[in-house]
Amino acid sequence: xxxxxxxxxxxxxxxxxxxxxxxxxxxxxxxxxxxxxxxxxxxxxxxxxxxxxxxxxxxxxxxxxxxxxxxxxxxxxxxxxxxxxxxxxxxxxxxxxxxxxxxxxxxxxxxxxxxxxxxxxxxxxxxxxxxxxxxxxxxxxxxxxxxxxxxxxxxxxxxxxxxxxxxxxxxxxxxxxxxxxxxxxxxxxxxxxxxxxxxxxxxxxxxxxxxxxxxxxxxxxxxxxxxxxxxxxxxxxxxxxxxxxxxxxxxxxxxxxxxxxxxxxxxxxxxxxxxxxxxxxxxxxxxxxxxxxxxxxxxxxxxxxxxxxxxxxxxxxxxxxxxxxxxxxxxxxxxxxxxxxxxxxxxxxxxxxxxxxxxxxxxxxxxxxxxxxxxxxxxxxxxxxxxxxxxxxxxxxxxxxxxxxxxxxxxxxxxxxxxxxxxxxxxxxxxxxxxxxxxxxxxxxxxxxxxxxxxxxxxxxxxxxxxxxxxxxxxxxxxxxxxxxxxxxxxxxxxxxxxxxxxxxxxxxxxxxxxxxxxxx
Ligand SMILES: *[C@@H]1O[C@H](CO)[C@@H](O)[C@H](O)[C@H]1NC(C)=O
Ligand SMILES: *[C@@H]1O[C@H](CO)[C@@H](O)[C@H](O)[C@H]1NC(C)=O
Ligand SMILES: *[C@@H]1O[C@H](CO)[C@@H](O)[C@H](O)[C@H]1NC(C)=O
Ligand SMILES: *[C@@H]1O[C@H](CO)[C@@H](O)[C@H](O)[C@H]1NC(C)=O
Ligand SMILES: *[C@@H]1O[C@H](CO)[C@@H](O)[C@H](O)[C@H]1NC(C)=O
Numbered sequence: 001x002x003x004x005x006x007x008x009x010x011x012x013x014x015x016x017x018x019x020x021x022x023x024x025x026x027x028x029x030x031x032x033x034x035x036x037x038x039x040x041x042x043x044x045x046x047x048x049x050x051x052x053x054x055x056x057x058x059x060x061x062x063x064x065x066x067x068x069x070x071x072x073x074x075x076x077x078x079x080x081x082x083x084x085x086x087x088x089x090x091x092x093x094x095x096x097x098x099x100x101x102x103x104x105x106x107x108x109x110x111x112x113x114x115x116x117x118x119x120x121x122x123x124x125x126x127x128x129x130x131x132x133x134x135x136x137x138x139x140x141x142x143x144x145x146x147x148x149x150x151x152x153x154x155x156x157x158x159x160x161x162x163x164x165x166x167x168x169x170x171x172x173x174x175x176x177x178x179x180x181x182x183x184x185x186x187x188x189x190x191x192x193x194x195x196x197x198x199x200x201x202x203x204x205x206x207x208x209x210x211x212x213x214x215x216x217x218x219x220x221x222x223x224x225x226x227x228x229x230x231x232x233x234x235x236x237x238x239x240x241x242x243x244x245x246x247x248x249x250x251x252x253x254x255x256x257x258x259x260x261x262x263x264x265x266x267x268x269x270x271x272x273x274x275x276x277x278x279x280x281x282x283x284x285x286x287x288x289x290x291x292x293x294x295x296x297x298x299x300x301x302x303x304x305x306x307x308x309x310x311x312x313x314x315x316x317x318x319x320x321x322x323x324x325x326x327x328x329x330x331x332x333x334x335x336x337x338x339x340x341x342x343x344x345x346x347x348x349x350x351x352x353x354x355x356x357x358x359x360x361x362x363x364x365x366x367x368x369x370x371x372x373x374x375x376x377x378x379x380x381x382x383x384x385x386x387x388x389x390x391x392x393x394x395x396x397x398x399x400x401x402x403x404x405x406x407x408x409x410x411x412x413x414x415x416x417x418x419x420x421x422x423x424x425x426x427x428x429x430x431x432x433x434x435x436x437x438x439x440x441x442x443x444x445x446x447x448x449x450x451x452x453x454x455x456x457x458x459x460x461x462x463x464x465x466x467x468x469x470x471x472x473x474x475x476x477x478x479x480x481x482x483x484x485x486x487x488x489x490x491x492x493x494x495x496x497x498x499x500x501x502x503x504x505x506x507x508x509x510x511x512x513x514x515x516x517x518x519x520x521x
Contacts, residue, residue, distance in 0.1 A: 099214040101206055103193035106133025107184045108152065109177035109244070109275060110200035115141045118200035120336050121323055123150050124343060125204045132189070135200070136180045138173060158183060163266055170273040175266060178275035181250055182259040193218035195255050197279075198247040201323050203339055205295075207350040208316035211485045212293050213249055221288045222251040223279075226296035229308075230398040231408045233300050237277050239408075240290050244276030245321035246298035257286055297321055300398040305329065306424075307392035307411070310371045312354040314489045326395070329374075330426050331454060344430050345373025348447050349480035357494040357509050358385050360520045364466045367520075369422075370494050370509055372478060373430070376451045377422035378468040378505070379415075380461070385491075385518040387412060418459035423468040425451035449476045471505050478509040493518070 110118060115137065122135065134155045141154065157176045165172040181195050194213050198204060216222045225242025228234050233243075242248035250258065258279075265282040272278050283290070295318035299305060304327045320329075320339075328338035346353050353373045360367055360382065367379040369388050390412045397406045404411050415421040430449040451474040458469070476494075493512035496505065 099193055099210060099218065101127075101130055101210050102132065103191060103218070104132065104196055104206075104210065104213065104249075105184055105189060105192050105194070106131060106152065106196050106198060106204075107180035108133065108135045108198050108200055108202075109173075109180055110135045110137050111173060112137050112139040112141045114200065117324075119143075119147075119151060121201050121203055121339070122152065124336070124339050125206060126150065126152055127206065131206055133196075134184065136177070136183070138176065155183075163263075164270040166270040167273050174273065174275040174278060176275075177244075178266065178278040179262060180275075181255055181279070182262045185255045185259045193252050195250045195252070196247060197244060197250070198319065199245045199321065201321060202245055202247050203320045203323065204247060205317050205319070205346055205350055205353065207482075208295060208318050208353070209247075209249070211316050211351065212295060212318055216251065216291070218251040219253045220251060221254040221257065221286070222249070222291055223254060223283050223288050224249040224291045224293055224296075226292055226294060226298065227290075227408060228298050228300040228398070229407055229409065230300040230402070231406050232397075232399050232402055234408055237273070238280055240284070241277055241280040242290055242296070243298035243300070243321075244274060244279075246296040247319045247321070248276070248279075248296065254286070254288060258282055261285065293318065295319070299326060301326065301395040302398070303327060303395040305395050306375070307394040307414070309354055309374055310369065310377060311356055311389055311391040312371065314355070314491055316351060316485050317354045331456070341427065342373065345427060345447075345449065348430055348432060349373070349478065349482075351482050351484050352478060352480065352492070352509075355492055356389065357492040358388050358518050359494040359496055359507070361496050361505075362520070366466075366468060368494065368496065368505070368507065370476060370507060372476070372492070372509055373449065374427060376425040376474045376476070376507075378425070378471065378474075379422050380419055380463055380465055380468065382520045383420070389491075417461075419461035419463045421458060423458070423471070424454045424456075425474045426454055428452040428473075444479065447478050447480055449478070450474070451476065470503065472503050474505045474507060476507045476509055481511065484511070491518075 108122065128149055128151075131152070133152050135152050136155050136157045138157060140156065143151065143154070158179065160172070160175045160179065163175045165175055167174075180197060184195055185192075196204075196209065212224070216224065223242060225248030226246050227239055227241065228237070228243050234241075237243075262282055265285055266278055269278055269281045272281060280290075294313040294315040297308075297318075297320050299308075299320065299322040301308070301322075302325060306329075309329065323335055323339065328335045330338040330341055333341075342353070349372070355372050357370045357372070358367070359370075361378075365381060367381065367383040367388070369377045369379070369383075371377075390410045392414045393404055393411045394414060397403065399406060428450050430447060432445050433448045453469070453472045461467075477497075478492075490512065492509055493516050495508045497508055499506045
């Protein structure tokens with residue numbers, strides 16, 4: 001038996017099929033086709049009227065709400081077949097004004113006890129009159145008037161003694177700190193798109209934070225950050241959690257949803273350790289996953305993070321943390337001064353900070369790895385890009401008993417033989433210059449940076465090849481490229497330039513041309 005036209009049944013027209021004679025079947029078929037058609041013609045205006053009413057209704061609701069709350073507009077659905085009106089705000093279009101630093105409000109979790117020491121980390125990155133936000137403390141602290149200008153305004157968190165905290169290893173302040181997002185939202189500041197949480201020992205690169213956040217629509221629900229370097233930490237807490245010290249961002253839309261339920265949510269998890277796992281528990285209840293961005297760094301490691309910074313992922317550097325735990329990022333100086341040293345390249349080309357490029361000195365058979373604004377390594381022999389993009393183990397696991405298998409990413413030994421240990425050059429100078437002479441007299445800006453050899457002793461090597469220790473400085477030319485992260489991520493290229501001075505290496509760093517690849521030939 002043949003099935004007759006399907007649309008009829010879709011429209012729920014009662015249809016009885018008789019099969020006695022061919023003729024009567026034909027007649028009946030024609031009759032029901034006519035009937036269906038007539039019904040259809042009647043139905044279309046009904047659908048139209050219904051839909052347009054619904055549409056108008058929703059649309060009006062929307063325009064009323066849109067400018068204040070920004071997210072109910074999600075429910076406008078143009079009925080099929082009806083053209084979208086231009087008046088409706090399309091929630092999938094990115095907001096017209098691009099997100100900038102003024103849209104971000106920081107919430108820094110701090111304690112009065114450590115304030116005198118930790119405030120120095122905040123001064124490194126805080127930009128008075130540009131960055132917005134507060135330091136949230138448990139008690140009042142004394143600050144000198146001239147110091148006040150360099151720091152965010154201080155606030156005392158609300159009392160949390162009515163909440164239960166039952167974790168034996170942690171500290172009750174976790175509840176206070178996890179409520180900072182809600183407390184900041186309740187302040188009702190204007191023109192806020194993102195709430196960014198950090199610790200008092202977190203150093204942010206604010207421009208890179210904005211580069212990351214501007215990719216997302218703040219009206220929607222976003223929870224952005226990164227996990228720990230330690231696999232065991234991620235097992236103990238969660239791979240779904242943004243670690244608080246690395247900092248994380250909560251979109252305005254999500255903060256509003258969180259604020260409504262956070263206090264109830266917190267009561268359900270008295271046994272959790274910190275503030276960040278409490279936030280994650282509420283995210284799980286809201287059904288919002290972690291959007292992982294690789295530039296947030298919790299740094300759950302000990303020792304020297306050189307290996308991590310020299311092979312940074314191809315993503316903007318957003319934050320550094322655990323600065324009291326790790327060794328100073330530049331040798332022979334204290335932690336604060338070492339971080340201070342990073343601020344100049346950060347100012348000149350934040351987008352390029354710590355970005356790795358790899359090239360070869362053909363005549364001497366050396367491999368060069370640049371971590372722009374930080375350090376350069378020269379290796380004897382040829383190392384491939386796939387080896388060098390993996391961080392060298394200059395640091396230890398957070399759990400003393402865990403070895404290299406305890407990291408949540410690949411690592412490699414510093415060198416396969418003592419001859420392969422790198423010669424390291426740390427940044428010592430950086431300045432903006434006009435383009436070098438071969439640049440068609442264009443007055444384009446170029447950053448000139450100088451890196452000086454770290455003279456720590458090297459193990460003996462019996463390879464009969466030229467020794468990079470004769471090079472005592474490396475000069476790097478690079479054009480700043482603030483828009484590089486608006487393209488698909490790609491490693492920069494470096495090129496070794498000829499020079500007369502045999503104590504210097506000169507390198508150009510910039511976007512790779514189309515066919516430029518990292519190969520030794
Ligand atoms: C940031 O965006 C605001 C609009 O919300 C605008 O008034 C301000 O000028 C922008 N700031 C910069 C530095 O572009
Ligand atoms: C910040 O702005 C205030 C008033 O607008 C001004 O008095 C102060 O000098 C500014 N501070 C800095 C560090 O620019
Ligand atoms: C909570 O903290 C805010 C900001 O510090 C303050 O304005 C408010 O009065 C506090 N509320 C309570 C109940 O303590
Ligand atoms: C910079 O130089 C490039 C080519 O070298 C040129 O196309 C561009 O217009 C220059 N930009 C400025 C601002 O001079
Ligand atoms: C450069 O190399 C030549 C020999 O190769 C040597 O005589 C000269 O002293 C070197 N100059 C510097 C500045 O190292």
